[in-house]
C-alpha cells in the first residue's frame with residue numbers, strides 16, 4: 001500500500017516512495033503525519049532469534065534495539081533494493097532489566113507494578129538502508145518517570161486499556177490512557193511512540209530525498 005496522495009509529496013525529491021518495514025500502527029501513523037509518500041511492508045523477522053543471543057551476551061538495550069531495527073530494514077530491503085527502507089525497534093530498560101511487549105494483561109499489570117514510582121528508558125532505534133547498505137542509524141532515548149501506581153489503579157487502568165496495553169513495549173499508549181501514568185517525561189513524542197521523526201527527517205534532508 002503506497003500513500004498515493006501524500007500531502008507533502010511536493011517536498012519529496014526521490015522518484016521512489018519510502019518503505020516502512022513495520023506492522024506497527026503507531027509507526028504507520030507517525031510516518032503518515034509527515035505527509036511523505038511511503039509503502040508499508042511487515043518485516044516479519046523472528047525478533048527473539050535476534051534478541052535472545054544478544055541478551056545472553058549481556059547486550060544493552062540500545063544495542064539490541066539497533067540490531068532489530070537493522071534486521072527489519074535489511075529484510076525488507078531485499079524486496080525493495082532501490083528504495084530507502086526504514087526499520088525501527090523499541091526496547092524498554094528499567095535499572096538494567098530489559099522489557100519487551102507484555103504477552104498478556106497479567107504481564108502488563110506486572111510490568112506497570114514494576115515501573116511504578118520509577119524512571120524507565122525507552123530506546124527507540126531507527127535504521128535506514130538502501131540496496132543492502134545501512135545509510136543511517138540512531139537510538140534516541142526517552143526517560144519516563146512513572147508516578148506511584150496503586151494496585152487498585154493498575155487493575156482499573158488495565159481494564160480500561162484492554163488489549164491496547166499489549167501493543168506497546170511499556171504496556172501503555174502515551175497518546176491515549178497512558179498519559180495517566182506519568183509524573184514527568186523527557187524525550188520527543190515520536191521517540192516514545194516508536195519512530196524518531198526528527199533524526200529521520202534530518203537524514204532524509206541530508207541525503208537529498210527530502211527538500212531541505
Ligand SMILES: Nc1nc2c(ncn2[C@@H]2O[C@H](COP(=O)(O)OP(=O)(O)OP(=O)(O)O)[C@@H](O)[C@H]2O)c(=O)[nH]1
Pocket residue numbers: 021022023024025026027042043088089090091101167168169170172173174175178192193194195
Ligand atoms: N500507540 C503507541 N504505541 C507505542 C507507544 N510506545 C511504544 N509503542 C509501540 O510499541 C511497539 C514496540 O514494539 P516493537 O517490537 O518495537 O515493534 P512492533 O510493534 O513489533 O512492530 P514492528 O515495527 O513491525 O516490529 C511499537 O509498535 C511502538 O510503536 C505509545 O506510547 N503509543
